[in-house]
Amino acid sequence: MKTIQLKVNENVDNSENYTQAVDYLNNGEVVAFPTETVYGLGAVATDEQAVQKIFAAKQRPSDNPLIVHIGTVEEVTLYTEGIPEVAKKCMDAFWPGPLTLILEAKPNLLAPSVTAGLTTVGVRMPNHAVALQLLQTIQKPIAAPSANRSGKPSPTKASHVYEDLAGSIPCILDGGMTGIGVESTVLDVTITPPVILRPGGVTKEMLEEVIGPVLEPNFEQQKIESTPKAPGMKYTHYAPNAPVYLIEPERALIERAINQLQQQQHKVALLAPVHFNDIEVDTYLSFGEANDIEQMSALLYDALRACDKTDATVILATTTSQQGVGRAVMNRLEKAAGGNWYK
Ligand code: TXA
């Protein structure tokens, strides 16, 4: 299958490109498109055969449900029921935006593989001009996971989607680099108090200001308790080819680690803030300014993907602050590293 890439810039009339993308979707095909978090791989959420193509293209396990994207807040009542007051407050405060709400699905409306057999569904209204234009043109719910091959870092550029999925999907809408860079916060509002299932751009603090107490499981603790017998099997998500090790952002520690690894014949890639860019290493990848966590979030997946284009056999990635979106960045880094630390 040939994969076409359609550029959608703000400065030109893109209506033909949207029409083409909508035609693909209405004809039961999948289309990759940008959101404010990462690129998604979309299909009409009520079309089971189309949704199956998402799983096939990504090689995604079928027991992992998909997020349904909508173009207006009102549409949420078409596909879900019993929407609690806290959910409404969240929609008012954070939609459009990087917050996925887990709600009770109306039965027999969405394609079965969207919910993977659950009675609930994750819904979000993305805050990205291209995604909104697409959704508001087609006026249908679009199921979309991140548009990467399963296990790889999520795509933050159209070229990342192309690298992973060219030949397997017909169309990519190229809207440039995404802004936030890590996937949306997933909040389960079917239980009280609500629980953060995945940290993202909307933080616990932001949520609690609007709806009061929210539970955020200790993701690190969870990992220790359920470390699988075959490490990496369960937790190497978001991962480049070479193994990732987390390291504290301290110059002496980093330099010692690089020396030790190079003595073991390793080629080392270092993902670290710009004030470490003078450290001698095989490959240096910028993690932006150490005190700019939004920038680090935006750069993370592109940097992890860039490692695959080097001859690095080991990746050292410095830890970040846990403030704001830093919680999500560290969560993804921990997963990419499968719990490995360089000490
Ligand atoms: O930012 C994002 O959320 C991106 C863009 C494309 O919107 N999408 C994304 O989708 O990250 P995906 O499929 O890679 O991640 C969806 C997450 C998974 O962890 C999935 O298990 C969870 O949401 N999820 C979806 N439906 C759920 C449900 N009914 N109950 C619990 N978790 C659910």
Ligand code: MG
């Ligand atoms: Mg994903």
